[in-house]
Amino acid sequence: xxxxxxxxxxxxxxxxxxxxxxxxxxxxxxxxxxxxxxxxxxxxxxxxxxxxxxxxxxxxxxxxxxxxxxxxxxxxxxxxxxxxxxxxxxxxxxxxxxxxxxxxxxxxxxxxxxxxxxxxxxxxxxxxxxxxxxxxxxxxxxxxxxxxxxxxxxxxxxxxxxxxxxxxxxxxxxxxxxxxxxxxxxxxxxxxxxxxxx
Numbered sequence: 001x002x003x004x005x006x007x008x009x010x011x012x013x014x015x016x017x018x019x020x021x022x023x024x025x026x027x028x029x030x031x032x033x034x035x036x037x038x039x040x041x042x043x044x045x046x047x048x049x050x051x052x053x054x055x056x057x058x059x060x061x062x063x064x065x066x067x068x069x070x071x072x073x074x075x076x077x078x079x080x081x082x083x084x085x086x087x088x089x090x091x092x093x094x095x096x097x098x099x100x101x102x103x104x105x106x107x108x109x110x111x112x113x114x115x116x117x118x119x120x121x122x123x124x125x126x127x128x129x130x131x132x133x134x135x136x137x138x139x140x141x142x143x144x145x146x147x148x149x150x151x152x153x154x155x156x157x158x159x160x161x162x163x164x165x166x167x168x169x170x171x172x173x174x175x176x177x178x179x180x181x182x183x184x185x186x187x188x189x190x191x192x193x194x195x196x197x198x
Contacts, residue, residue: 010188010196012159014057017197018130021047022115022137022144022165024099025065027092029138037173038166040138046164046190047136048098051105053194060128061105064115064137064147067093075112114146122154132157134193136164141172148184158185161193 023029024047029040038046054061068074071086094100095107108119115121125133133156137144144165151158160181167173181187188196 010186010192012132012134012193012197014054014059014197016129016131017054017134018060018062018125018128018132019050019054019134019136020062020064020115020121020147021051021099022064022135022147023066023139024063024096024137025092026094026096027088028066029096034168035138035166036168036170038163040166043136043138043164043166044096044098046161048102050134050136050161050164050190050194051099051102053197054134055102055104057197059197060125060130061102062115062121062124063095063099063105063107064121064143065093065095065107065109066111066143067109068111073111112146113142114150115143116147116150116154125156130156132159134159134161136161136190138166139172140165140167141176142167145176145180148181152184159193160185160187161190162187164190 024044029044051061068088106124108115108121110119133151135144135148135158148158162177177187
């Protein structure tokens, strides 16, 4: 991924940029799931640095979580993949403490992979004049990728924090970051994004 990290002149205008953090909640990021190439702890740490940088600059930060009332409000397709029965223990949909502690963030609840469908994310971004969104979270190939494709179709510029997201396997993560994301935005490290925010 060396060729994707060219950052000469990389800047983001805080007033026109938003950080969108996908599914860093107890039941996903704190549940001991397999994650690669970064651990959930690494992703949370890098995402927290981004949240801190964005909030210090007065930029809009959106924390996205998936939740359900009774399971009946979730998408339930007939698939070839066998999924285990969903378990929703108390607090599974709470944002992880390292991210939840930040003030002046906006929380969106979704019922499917993407953060745009059925939510007011697009409305809130447009009301604030946001042109560019920075995406991070879990999982690279599901929640982040789906939200990125939706954002692309809505006309947003995008930056992807490669080390503040992870997937079930390194192969999934690397495929999305090297094949999909460069076609719809820019791939950078969390450090580069924070440094370029002004």
